[in-house]
Ligand code: FES
C-alpha cells in the first residue's frame with residue numbers, strides 16, 4: 018500500500034514513539050492507537066494478557082504543574 | 088530498444104519516480120469549466136493520484152488530495168462553501184491553501200489544525216478548461232498558448248484511452264505514420280465501407296526533420312510534390328513538451344492534449360479553434376465538449392476517422408508498449424530524440440533546475456510555430472476534410488463549424504471584390520522560427 022505521502026513524518030513519529038510494552042505485566046502491548054488532543058499526542062493502549070487499559074502521553078523534557086484558579 | 092528498467096523509468100507518472108517528478112512541474116487541464124458550473128466539486132485523477140477539485144459560489148477554485156486528513160473519507164464528496172471545502176464525514180473544512188479552518192467536533196486548537204494541513208495545488212481557468220498544478224512551489228505560470236486565447240469558434244473532443252501517454256507522445260514525432268495510417272489504411276477502410284479517404288493524407292514523405300526548441304520539438308516533413316519552401320518543412324509544427332502537440336492548417340488551430348491520468352490511462356483532448364480567414368465572430372458562452380468513439384459495440388476500434396486510427400495504433404501497442412522488443416528504424420529518429428529529451432529533463436529536475444518549457448515570465452499569450460498550408464492541400468479543402476474525416480464529425484457543433492468555414496470563404500470572396508482585407512484571427516506563427524534541420528533529419532528518397 019502506498020501511504021498518504023503528505024503525512025509520512027507523522028507516520029514515522031508514530032512508529033518511533035508508540036509504547037511497546039504493557040506497564041503492568043511487561044508483555045507486548047496489543048494496541049497503541051494514537052490520537053491528538055490540543056498540543057498533545059496520546060496513545061490509547063491495551064494489553065490483552067492482563068487487560069490493562071490506559072492513555073500514555075509523550076511530554077518530552079517538560080513537566081507541567083497545574084495552575085490554581087486566580 | 089530499451090531495457091525493461093529504462094522503459095519503466097520513461098513511462099512512470101507516480102510521485103517519487105524520476106519521470107513523475109518531471110511531470111509534476113507542469114499545469115494540466117483537469118476539468119471542463121462547464122462541469123464545475125453544473126456541479127461544484129469533482130473527483131480528479133492526475134498522475135496516478137486522486138484529488139478533489141472545487142469551485143466556490145464566487146468562482147474561486149481549489150484542489151486538494153482526495154483523502155481527508157482526518158480519517159480519509161473522500162473530499163470529492165465534500166460540501167462546497169464560500170470559505171472552502173468541507174469533508175462530508177465529520178465536517179473538517181479546508182481552504183484553497185489547504186489550511187484546515189474548522190474541526191467541528193474538536194476543542195478549538197490551532198495546533199491540531201496546523202498539523203492536518205491538506206497540501207493544496209493551484210487552479211486557474213483558461214479557454215474553457217480548468218487547469219491545475221500539483222507540483223512543488225514556486226509554481227510556474229500557466230502558459231497561455233495561442234489556441235486558448237485566440238479568436239475563433241471552439242469545441243473539444245475527448246476520450247479516456249487505456250494506454251500510457253508516452254506512446255501517444257512518440258506518435259507526435261512520427262511523421263511517416265500519416266502516409267500509412269491516415270493514407271493507405273484509411274483508403275483500405277474506405278474501400279470496404281464505401282467512402283473516399285482524403286487524398287492529401289496519403290502523400291509520400293521524402294524527408295523528415297526535427298528541431299529541439301524552447302517548448303519541445305518542431306517536426307517537419309517534405310511530401311511528394313513539395314519542397315523546402317512549403318510550410319510543412321519551413322514552419323512545421325511542434326510537440327509541446329511533455330504532453331501536447333500543436334497542429335493546424337486551413338484556418339484550424341488545435342492543441343492535441345494527452346493528460347497522464349495514471350500510468351495506463353490517458354485523457355486525450357482535441358482542443359480545436361476554427362479561425363479561418365474571413366471569420367465572422369460568433370458568441371460562445373461556454374466551450375462545448377463531446378466524447379469521441381474509441382470502440383464500437385463489438386469492442387473493436389472505430390477506425391473510420393483520423394483520430395480513431397491514431398487511437399487504434401496507440402492502444403494496440405499495449406497499456407505500456409513493450410520497448411524491450413521493439414525494432415526502431417532510421418525513420419524513428421524523432422522517437423529516439425524525444426526519449427533523450429525526457430531523460431534530459433529528468434536530470435534537470437534532479438539538479439534543481441526548471442524543466443523544458445517552464446514559464447515564469449508574465450505574458451499575454453504564447454504563439455507556437457504551426458504551418459498554415461498543411462500537406463499543401465489548400466486551406467479550405469483541408470478544413471472540409473478535417474470536418475468530415477476527423478473527430479469533428481462527432482461534434483454537436485459540426486453544422487455550425489461547417490458554416491463557419493463556408494461563410495468565411497464567402498466573406499473572403501466578397502472582401503476581395505470590394506478590395507478590403509478580410510479579418511483573420513491571429514494564432515500560430517506561420518513563418519519559420521528556426522533554421523530547419525539542425526537536430527535530426529532523415530531522407531527517404
Ligand atoms: S474524515 Fe473528513 S472530517 Fe472526518
Ligand SMILES: [Fe+2]
Nearest residue numbers: 264265269397
Ligand atoms: Fe496520426
Ligand SMILES: [Zn+2]
Nearest residue numbers: 039042064067
Ligand atoms: Zn499487561
